[in-house]
Amino acid sequence: MNSPIHEPAPLQPGTLRVTPIGGLGEIGRNMTVYEFGGKLLVVDCGVLFPEEHQPGVDLILPDFSPIRDRLDDILGVVLTHGHEDHIGAVPYLLRLRQDIPLIGSNLTLALVEAKLKEHRITPYTLTVAEGDEERFGPFSLEFIAVNHSIPDALAVAIKTEAGVVLHTGDFKMDQLPLDDRITDLRAFARLGEAGVDLFLPDSTNADVPGFTAPERAIGPVLEAVIQKARRRVIVASFSSHVHRVQQVLDAAHANGRRVAFMGRSMVRNMGIAADLGYLRVPDGVLIDQKKADDLPDNKIVYMSTGSQGEPMAVLARMANLEHKIEVGRGDTVILASSLIPGNENAVYRVINGLMKLGATVVHKGNAKVHVSGHASAGELLYCYNILRPKNVLPVHGEHRHLVANAELAMQTGVPEENIILGEDGVVIDLRDGVATVVGQLDLGYVYVDGSTVGEITDADLKDRRILAEEGFISIFVAIDPQTGRVIVGPEIQSRGFAEDEAVFDAVKPQIVKALTEAAENGTRDTHAFTQVIRRTVGRWVNTQHRRRPMIVPVVIEA
């Protein structure tokens, strides 16, 4: 692994080229480019959320460089489902070429259209459903129902002269889902019997033994918790998890409570889901939040966002008493959600805060209020055995997930040499049932920060990490370059270093002395004077404080 970078040779006729440019080595920014006969088909176009070593970054996009010069060759973008890690980067792709057709299910397209509206883009769309077959140039697509933690998810079989590829998108195999729409194993079987040349399965839960519990198991737990609740109930979950919200609505209704949606994305997405018939709202159960506040405490359920401890979301604001709904003794808060790695401290801070206010907090650590949206190892084994794919490229996971998925493939008899453990930018050519790694592109992370895309670099993030760890000291002087005499300054500013600016009084004479000496020794240029200040202050701060703040000298010749 850690493949050396090498550009692939030009694509030969009759060969399908597969290039995942996101989602291999990370959970997020899923995007795969398929090329045949000079035409491109993209599957998914998602974002990745930053980790703590990427401070201030809003989103991370796939690196579009492999397709940037070939935008006109793109026949369409298939969106497997409506989660951010599969659709979040669409606005940034459409900024490059606005009329790329988007292909997806009814709900998926409704969610991406709502997102694009905020970016003032009206996309070209083609709505498809399970069972549909569509032809785009050399690509024949067959769409297959899969079950996931958002309704209306689709796998896509991509058929070209070079063979058949099955791209699952995210999925699990809940056998009794709320909407009775199961992952279509009959279609998988039919494809398998005809021959699947390359299989790209979801790896998220490949290292989890057994089977993902059914979503339906949560309903009775929610109902029991709500029944026991003495005062208000606040449920936090993901704003796209229609079936989870459905179960909250049903549990509230069964207990004679009404439900108010809170948080912009929750209100928006559930409006879409209800309009399109994915969310069945029991008569009269919904109530506007403003009116909800007038109901007796034991007649209301607030359905909110913020289950990951996001500081600006409803739940964290409640925990900090910064929200008009003042949580107190007797209230019950349910976090009906996963705990995404990296969010633990933030989530526990929210839980501790709510408990200090007197609330009872129910979460996946103490009750069965969450199940995953991804197939566990047991389910993936079913898939491999039904499909018997010739080649496998595990996708959608960190390296450890991809390895676990590869091991499952091997256990079902896929030869090790037919399993590709790749990373973003791996280039795979498929022809005559043989999949070969033919290149490794050099792709980077593209950071969105505020309205800027790609302006913030890894160097900036390194600076930010240093600033975060140690703060900075900036030193301004205007000097006479001939004598090194300081005419204005040294003026010292610092942030994140020490409260008391008087601490710098000790170093100012040292700076003046060092500059004069440097000039006496023949130094004349500004950059060299800058280095003198950097060394002087650096040495002082290290010996006096054992610290390494960023040192930012500014020298002006006067």
Place this chain on the structure above:
Amino acid sequence: MNSPIHEPAPLQPGTLRVTPIGGLGEIGRNMTVYEFGGKLLVVDCGVLFPEEHQPGVDLILPDFSPIRDRLDDILGVVLTHGHEDHIGAVPYLLRLRQDIPLIGSNLTLALVEAKLKEHRITPYTLTVAEGDEERFGPFSLEFIAVNHSIPDALAVAIKTEAGVVLHTGDFKMDQLPLDDRITDLRAFARLGEAGVDLFLPDSTNADVPGFTAPERAIGPVLEAVIQKARRRVIVASFSSHVHRVQQVLDAAHANGRRVAFMGRSMVRNMGIAADLGYLRVPDGVLIDQKKADDLPDNKIVYMSTGSQGEPMAVLARMANLEHKIEVGRGDTVILASSLIPGNENAVYRVINGLMKLGATVVHKGNAKVHVSGHASAGELLYCYNILRPKNVLPVHGEHRHLVANAELAMQTGVPEENIILGEDGVVIDLRDGVATVVGQLDLGYVYVDGSTVGEITDADLKDRRILAEEGFISIFVAIDPQTGRVIVGPEIQSRGFAEDEAVFDAVKPQIVKALTEAAENGTRDTHAFTQVIRRTVGRWVNTQHRRRPMIVPVVIEA
């Protein structure tokens, strides 16, 4: 909760005052002050490790302010065991008064002495063992064996005229521990029959149902993994976990492998543990790391630190190929450790890195290679039923853990009004079997950063967080205050904001214009000119970039 700050009334004769100044609301910096008859006894003096919202902080100390003016009244510091969260702040306390006696078990004192040596402090110590009784002024102490994830841990019963307090320190109730030294429930029973007026139990695992699995269960798993390993084995764990290391030594020995300790703290602590007889080293099993590299790959086990993904520790450096031991295909890495919340991303980065190099990685997520050191709910119930304490103050935990422990106390019949849910600085008076909250001190976090203690404030950390999120822009100008005319500058520097400094060319004329206008409107003082720059640059950066970097203007009158 979130008790209002109020100073307690002066302590009355015959009353015991209990003031936890760390460990309530956090896992770390455990420290409790007991006062009777004008004299103080301290139990534990630990550090807290910073979270991601405290960037650059090395350690967090308890706020010593309640005892700072009463150092001469301290009769001694009882250290229940040798973990950092119980002994790590001792050097900082002894800097205030070097001859405060330290009281603890053989191993605990050896570890704290090694730590103090680095601070060039030789402490006064009194070694105690289970069964010992010692009198310090008005305090009679009885030491009781408890089992934990470090050997030689002690609970302490503190007896005064005001009643009997049992302070457990960290403990669990492994019934078949490696050293056969079990938590002494006979002593608990004896105390319980005589009457325990206040019980301060470890809350860490109070929200974990059932019983903590025995340490002994790990040995066979380690042995099987090492037996299956084809090439090198690297085990990472905590450098004070003597029994875990013991099991690694035994498993290596059983498989004909030798063991090399790696990492400064691992080498140091295991040296101490072996010298004192807590670690039994099978004949000839240990080998110096330099010589180990000459052994065949299947004859060596490296025992290292870095199980929490610490970037500078051995394991992370191996994962990044920055260590001279180059991990490769066929090597096996075992993380025989917990995953402390907040460390997930760092640990998974290390795991992914090692797997990319071809190593097999075994960790608590895929094998039984770790058990906790703390009593689960089931064990705590035993304690409550054996002790039947009159009053309970759950300690050692975040609020959610304290609440869980309080609920266990209630389930065993402790009246709710006799259970105190406190936070750091709560002041409790005990007399005639009645425990009363009499005050709440206003205590802060004391940050250690480099060689500075308490210089970094929460305001500095807020600055650091802003710098981390957005970087900074500093603007220097020298102006004529009469006309607002810019004589030198504007000179603009930024870090963490944008790579290209040319971006600021647009705002420089705006700054010059704004300053001139301000002077025309009568502005004369430097501070007001500073505000003009801040507003101008802030507005520009917000409208042009939708960002909010820290803006640091410097105005000098020339």
